[in-house]
Amino acid sequence: MTTLDPVEVFRQEASDLFEALEGALLDLGSRPDDRELIDTAFRALHTIKGSGAMFGFDKVAAFTHEFETAFDQVRKGEISVSKDLISVALSAKDYIRALIEAPEGTDSIIGDAILDELRRFVAPAAAVVPAEAPSAAAAAAVAPTAAAARSRGWQLHIEFDRDVLRNGSNPLDYLDDLRKLGTAFATARTEDVPLLDELEPELCFLKWDVTLNSDCDRAAIDDVFMFVQDEMVLSCEPLTDAGAEVETAIEAPAPVIAAPPLAPSAPEAAAPLRPEPEKPAAAPAKSKGDEQRRFDDKGLATVRVQAQRLDELMDRVGELVIAQARLSQLAATTDDISIKAIAEEIERLAAGLRDTTMGARMVPIGSLFGRFRRLVHDLSRDLGKPVDFVTSGEDTELDKTMIERLADPLVHLIRNAIDHGIEDTASRAAAGKTEIGRIEIAAIHSGAQVLVTVRDNGAGLNAARIRAKAEEQGLIQPGAVLSDDDVHQLLFQPGFSTAQTISTLSGRGVGMDVVKRTIDAMRGSIDISTQPGRGTTVTLRLPLTLAIIEGLLIRVGEGRYIIPLAAVEECAELSAEEERVRGRDFLNMRGDLVPFLRLRDLFDVAGQPDRHQKIIIASSGETRVGLIADQIIGSHQSVIKSLSKLHSDVTMFSGATILGDGSAALILDVAQLLAIGANVGDGKHLNEAA
Amino acid sequence: MEIQSPPPSLRLPADCSIGGIRAIYDRIRSLLTQQRDLQIDCSAVDKADVTSVQLLLSATRTADEQGGRLDLTEVSQSLKCTFQRAGIPSSAFSERSDAQHSETK
Numbered sequence: 001m002t003t004l005d006p007v008e009v010f011r012q013e014a015s016d017l018f019e020a021l022e023g024a025l026l027d028l029g030s031r032p033d034d035r036e037l038i039d040t041a042f043r044a045l046h047t048i049k050g051s052g053a054m055f056g057f058d059k060v061a062a063f064t065h066e067f068e069t070a071f072d073q074v075r076k077g078e079i080s081v082s083k084d085l086i087s088v089a090l091s092a093k094d095y096i097r098a099l100i101e102a103p104e105g106t107d108s109i110i111g112d113a114i115l116d117e118l119r120r121f122v123a124p125a126a127a128v129v130p131a132e133a134p135s136a137a138a139a140a141a142v143a144p145t146a147a148a149a150r151s152r153g154w155q156l157h158i159e160f161d162r163d164v165l166r167n168g169s170n171p172l173d174y175l176d177d178l179r180k181l182g183t184a185f186a187t188a189r190t191e192d193v194p195l196l197d198e199l200e201p202e203l204c205f206l207k208w209d210v211t212l213n214s215d216c217d218r219a220a221i222d223d224v225f226m227f228v229q230d231e232m233v234l235s236c237e238p239l240t241d242a243g244a245e246v247e248t249a250i251e252a253p254a255p256v257i258a259a260p261p262l263a264p265s266a267p268e269a270a271a272p273l274r275p276e277p278e279k280p281a282a283a284p285a286k287s288k289g290d291e292q293r294r295f296d297d298k299g300l301a302t303v304r305v306q307a308q309r310l311d312e313l314m315d316r317v318g319e320l321v322i323a324q325a326r327l328s329q330l331a332a333t334t335d336d337i338s339i340k341a342i343a344e345e346i347e348r349l350a351a352g353l354r355d356t357t358m359g360a361r362m363v364p365i366g367s368l369f370g371r372f373r374r375l376v377h378d379l380s381r382d383l384g385k386p387v388d389f390v391t392s393g394e395d396t397e398l399d400k401t402m403i404e405r406l407a408d409p410l411v412h413l414i415r416n417a418i419d420h421g422i423e424d425t426a427s428r429a430a431a432g433k434t435e436i437g438r439i440e441i442a443a444i445h446s447g448a449q450v451l452v453t454v455r456d457n458g459a460g461l462n463a464a465r466i467r468a469k470a471e472e473q474g475l476i477q478p479g480a481v482l483s484d485d486d487v488h489q490l491l492f493q494p495g496f497s498t499a500q501t502i503s504t505l506s507g508r509g510v511g512m513d514v515v516k517r518t519i520d521a522m523r524g525s526i527d528i529s530t531q532p533g534r535g536t537t538v539t540l541r542l543p544l545t546l547a548i549i550e551g552l553l554i555r556v557g558e559g560r561y562i563i564p565l566a567a568v569e570e571c572a573e574l575s576a577e578e579e580r581v582r583g584r585d586f587l588n589m590r591g592d593l594v595p596f597l598r599l600r601d602l603f604d605v606a607g608q609p610d611r612h613q614k615i616i617i618a619s620s621g622e623t624r625v626g627l628i629a630d631q632i633i634g635s636h637q638s639v640i641k642s643l644s645k646l647h648s649d650v651t652m653f654s655g656a657t658i659l660g661d662g663s664a665a666l667i668l669d670v671a672q673l674l675a676i677g678a679n680v681g682d683g684k685h686l687n688e689a690a
Numbered sequence: 691m692e693i694q695s696p697p698p699s700l701r702l703p704a705d706c707s708i709g710g711i712r713a714i715y716d717r718i719r720s721l722l723t724q725q726r727d728l729q730i731d732c733s734a735v736d737k738a739d740v741t742s743v744q745l746l747l748s749a750t751r752t753a754d755e756q757g758g759r760l761d762l763t764e765v766s767q768s769l770k771c772t773f774q775r776a777g778i779p780s781s782a783f784s785e786r787s788d789a790q791h792s793e794t795k
Contacts, residue, residue, distance in 0.1 A: 055709055165741060172776055195751055196722060201744070208777060
């Protein structure tokens, strides 16, 4: 059994909070008055502060406290959100992240500079309160003026859930916040604090009665507890004038605390309450039953699982699927009905387990898109190119491994789109375009694939310039005949760059080739379409998962191979006429000419082909290729095993799988075969095979 | 004249917040299982929260329950401030100065 490192748990939770915070800050750029966004940012800050203090990240707690205090001005509407404020807030967020992830590597001078910047935005009358502010507030609270005490106010009864401390909240902070509303007299009720034998030291047993002399309204009090309202019961009753006078009499002789609370009877003795004048206003926030139900619902909604465990689970399911295939194969050779029935039952269960496990690994791609918003924001600022960033299809799910691998390629594509695609403001104006550029990133399911597109409305690709650069760099021969698509593919050549100058963003030619390699490794493909003056769209076609695929098992000679079923359009028998004509590289598929490859020739298989050859039409996007095999065996659940490094130069296969009889079958890399097929169409390749 | 030795003393660490409260709890509980009286030196405490307040209240009650006594000595400013913020009077605890601490009877 493994134990969770609480600090690691905090880091993980903080990471989620940073995402929420960054998203809210970036959205505030376009919707500065959105109350929901402001609350989201504030809530994230508040939780980071509380949890940071709880797990011993004192610097995090102190810095975030000041950040939060400054941002509180925004929440209260005392200062408005500006782009400069958002930039500083993002820097502050980055600094807090650094404090958590690499505390030794952070420089407090940077933190101080960020806080100074934040303070510039805060109204002078409400300067950022230092981290020790709570005790100062407390001191102020215990020395109230008689005038303040005479004002009307509220009598509060506060009872937090026992788990509230473990969740990172600090009740004392809330009491301090109440003291900021006026003069508050907090009396702890200690009757629930058990003897040591029964004490759970991390639970909260204290309750509080607070007399708040203030002219604030109920909403201001609710505001104090807004982030913990699901973890407490709060009752709030208005004080009468008479009550306030009684309160004055109680607090006056007590220099430190309002009333002695230790004895069980103390709260009653110290209770300053008046008879309740208006019951409706005094209703508790909610019942404990409701709270418990809400907690239970939250608990059912999501469970955080270590990624490694999901990987292990997937591995084991993969092994189970292989074992099940062997069982099915054995069962097929026996006449024992009961064995056959069990094999079928296990096949059904294994398929269900596979689907469930793969489903558990699926992550909405929106979690990835969120990261790019900051990238676009920063690039837009650094390059002086205003850009709108639009995302769609955030709910589209992909295997978590795919999401992790997709991050870098998308960063490169977005950088290129802003740096090379989007024109500067003057050029856009001269071209009659809006001054603000637009980058769209979208995801959509397409059969067993996911299409991720990065689209800009910039200048589009300049084929002539790409071609000239490629000739200059010796990537193509001068005067070579290339289609526009071929020219665009040059962008993915190692070292290729059309940038006039090398910047921190681009120009070194490193990036697009990495994009291609990464997408190829994911068994995906890249399409580029462009319109001069209108923009460029890069489409990534990706399989849903890298773990288990539905495959079509074929035989070529004695060898067996898998074609990913998602890429298979149709299967047919090669006609005797097509079989005979061996000088031809095309099939006529209902009027469409489709290039084909004889896999026996491609794999250099000796001997005579089977009498009735089969043809499998595989496709990706608009590109199709026919693959001629000796036999189509049937569908096969293929648990993908990577090829070893020794086979890294093998391009026609993307992996291998284990068949039911324990033998291995190679998985065809359809993207590569399509590329070979396209060359066949151009008459450049494999004429000897025909 | 009988010289009475002072009860065993425990010095609280600087961090008495929730992150380290379990270890402190275990120590105090263990000591109060072995003896009726306990002195807790609070001079080093510079970080405290609700958990430390509750623990000291619980320990005081436990000592009282078993006919003993728990004294806090040299309560740091930080801990006093936490009592104050939590609405706990200093009278809730038996506090002794250094002079009382070393007194012989």
